[in-house]
Amino acid sequence: MNSAQTVDNVFLVIVAVSVALLAAVVVTMLFFVVRYRRSRNPEPENIEGSLFLEIIWVVIPLMIVISIFLYGWKGFRFMRAVPPNALPVKAFGMMWSWSFEYESGRMSNELVVPAGRPVKLIITSRDVLHSLFIPAFRIKEDAVPGMQTHLWFLPDKTGQYDLFCSEYCGEGHSSMITKVRVLPAEDFRKWYKEGRVREAATGSKGGAELLKGKGCLVCHSTDGSRKWGPTFKGLFESRVTVLTAGKKREIIADEEYLRRSVTAPQADIVMGFPPVMPQETDNVSEEELSAIIEHIKGLK
Numbered sequence: 001m002n003s004a005q006t007v008d009n010v011f012l013v014i015v016a017v018s019v020a021l022l023a024a025v026v027v028t029m030l031f032f033v034v035r036y037r038r039s040r041n042p043e044p045e046n047i048e049g050s051l052f053l054e055i056i057w058v059v060i061p062l063m064i065v066i067s068i069f070l071y072g073w074k075g076f077r078f079m080r081a082v083p084p085n086a087l088p089v090k091a092f093g094m095m096w097s098w099s100f101e102y103e104s105g106r107m108s109n110e111l112v113v114p115a116g117r118p119v120k121l122i123i124t125s126r127d128v129l130h131s132l133f134i135p136a137f138r139i140k141e142d143a144v145p146g147m148q149t150h151l152w153f154l155p156d157k158t159g160q161y162d163l164f165c166s167e168y169c170g171e172g173h174s175s176m177i178t179k180v181r182v183l184p185a186e187d188f189r190k191w192y193k194e195g196r197v198r199e200a201a202t203g204s205k206g207g208a209e210l211l212k213g214k215g216c217l218v219c220h221s222t223d224g225s226r227k228w229g230p231t232f233k234g235l236f237e238s239r240v241t242v243l244t245a246g247k248k249r250e251i252i253a254d255e256e257y258l259r260r261s262v263t264a265p266q267a268d269i270v271m272g273f274p275p276v277m278p279q280e281t282d283n284v285s286e287e288e289l290s291a292i293i294e295h296i297k298g299l300k
């Protein structure tokens with residue numbers, strides 16, 4: 001049993017009940033139209049109430065909706081009860097990407113999971129409300145800043161599935177699409193152990209990995225093309241026109257400016273770009289920031 005079957009069963013039962021009711025109403029209606037047509041019954045007749053019928057049409061629908069509720073409740077309980085052997089993965093939503101962190105230290109922008117083992121996602125947001133949605137597994141949960149939410153699922157077949165943000169979170173909302181990659185258990189074990197990006201990512205060679213892993217490249221390019229934010233190519237020591245407290249000024253993009261753009265992004269807003277850069281002090285450690293800046297310096 002997995003979440004997709006649970007949800008689909010409840011859904012099918014509700015659809016079946018709805019279709020049966022619709023058919024019953026339409027058939028009865030057509031029957032009455034013919035049976036009590038004007039040519040056959042020119043004189044309308046006053047019909048007294050019937051207690052028996054009234055009880056029937058209260059009790060039967062009541063039983064139907066209560067059983068739908070109980071069935072749904074059972075599915076809900078199933079989906080909230082995380083199996084104890086579930087693999088814990090931390091999921092972070094941010095404008096505008098996802099990042100996943102494993103207990104091995106591995107970080108990824110795709111959700112990589114082993115086939116056959118339940119996965120527990122511990123979800124939060126680094127900035128605004130997002131919602132983590134994996135249609136193939138019929139699971140969805142809000143990512144709320146300052147709060148942890150969770151869900152679990154059982155990826156029983158290997159393959160690739162879509163993962164979306166399903167809560168409008170700004171201009172780049174549609175960029176928050178990534179993949180769930182379900183690997184055979186053996187391949188996953190290898191993936192899980194290798195490339196401890198977090199520890200390896202200090203020093204300038206980790207900068208490129210970090211830009212990707214931290215989601216920077218969703219909004220910034222490294223090849224000069226324009227995205228939601230300014231490109232990193234040729235940024236270091238270039239002249240930048242910014243708005244500082246609403247006043248226009250020109251500055252040189254030195255190391256201090258690059259640092260400030262991450263720790264206090266609203267201090268100087270680059271002209272022509274929306275002020276949507278989130279403050280990343282919780283997301284990026286001091287060493288990681290230094291590695292990122294070293295890397296940006298090299299992007300001529």
Ligand SMILES: [Cu+2]
Pocket residue numbers: 093094129130131165166167168169173176
């Ligand atoms: Cu979002």
